């Protein structure tokens with residue numbers, strides 16, 4: 001199934017990308033595939049997909065992707 005029609009991104013590829021440690025945001029799902037958000041109609045589905053992948057990783061006992069911390073001071 002195609003998640004993003006504008007970029008022709010299939011769900012399977014989006015899931016693989018969302019599993020990558022460097023994929024921290026919905027925007028990353030696009031960028032890591034060489035795509036960018038255009039019309040935005042796919043955003044709700046992409047958000048749900050990313051949350052689903054993260055929930056599955058947490059349930060499986062996988063480590064959460066590292067969260068970058070802003071430098072303090």
Ligand code: FES
Nearest residue numbers: 004006038039042
């Ligand atoms: S359907 Fe994804 S940006 Fe348009």
